[in-house]
Amino acid sequence: MAKLKPTVITCAITGGTHTPTMSPYLPVTPDAIIEQAIGAAKAGAAILHLHARDPETRQPTGDVDTWLYILRSIRAETDAILNMTTGGSTFMSIEDRLAAPLTASPELCSCNMGSMNFGSYMMKDKYMGQWLYDWEEGYLEASRGAIFRNTFLDIETIMTKMGEGGTRFEFECYDVGHLYNLKHMMDRGFVQGVPFIQMIVGTLGGIGPGPENLMFMKETADRLFGPGKYEWSVLAGGRHQMNMATMAATMGGNVRVGLEDSLYAGPGKMAESNAEQVTMIRGVIEALKGRIATPDEARAALGLKGGAAVKF
Secondary structure, three states, X not given: OOOOOOEOEXXXXXXXXXXXXXXXXXXXXXXXXXXXXXXXXXXXXXXXXXXXXXXXXXXXXXXXXXXXXXXXXXXXOOXXXXXXXXXXXXXXXXXHHHHHHHHHOOOEEEEEOOOEEOOOHHHHHHHOOOOOOOOHHHHHHHHHOOEEOOOHHHHHHHHHHHHOOOXXXXXXXXXXXXXXXXXXXXXXXXXXXXOEEXXXXXXXXXXXXXXXXXXXXXXXXXXXXXXXXXXXXXXXXHHHHHHHHHHHHHOOOEEEEOOOOOOEOOOOOEOOOHHXXXXXXXXXXXXXXXXXXXXXXXXXXXXXXXXXXOOO
């Protein structure tokens, strides 16, 4: 291992990309999200990255009441850090994306660092004629012509409004240019404290997977922010999830797994829970003589305000 300090595991429970037909194990109701989030925390995830789903349609939702039910239920059972998305889905307005986070004022929320094509339409071909819900095919196909909007004004709005309540950010960087956007926002005074950068490889519309791309992201971040001057983590989509997370761990980074990013636990084997993926990457870290971080250790590393200061 490249570092002695503990590795923070983030688990992304459901996301806004995968649809119910794709896996019987994907949590697509509030109660299922709650159950799997608690399980992931027990398995060793210090941070739970959360999206909400409508209890009837199973679609991503920004509904405040649904969000509060999920947050309060998870918080009652674990002290893991609850990281709320401000991305929601490609089809939500910035107002919809911010409604629940502004109400809840979490310790941590995501902040996407640039607009981009975010293509999930390629996945639909595998499931033609098998859809469990009539919205799924159109939802995926719509990503062909959609832009995941994160303008500089959107980013300023998220940073300003969420930052007023003491919320810190997981800066989601899908490409090298997003790192430069983050540096620009830091230079303008919008970022307080040590930034927490999520380097994302393997998403259609962003930088591709592979060791060379991850190394380029890391080297760029070192040039922009200074080695050791930021916290960082890595997530990769689909089959690249575990090998890229393993590479991050050996480089001294933190890691993210979860059914938002990959539905599998090995070639041809569907993950039966988020906890299964957490257990897998925890095993890798511990086999490398590393140690996973507790929620309080993650809070200290990221400079978070603590669970007592949230509004849920």
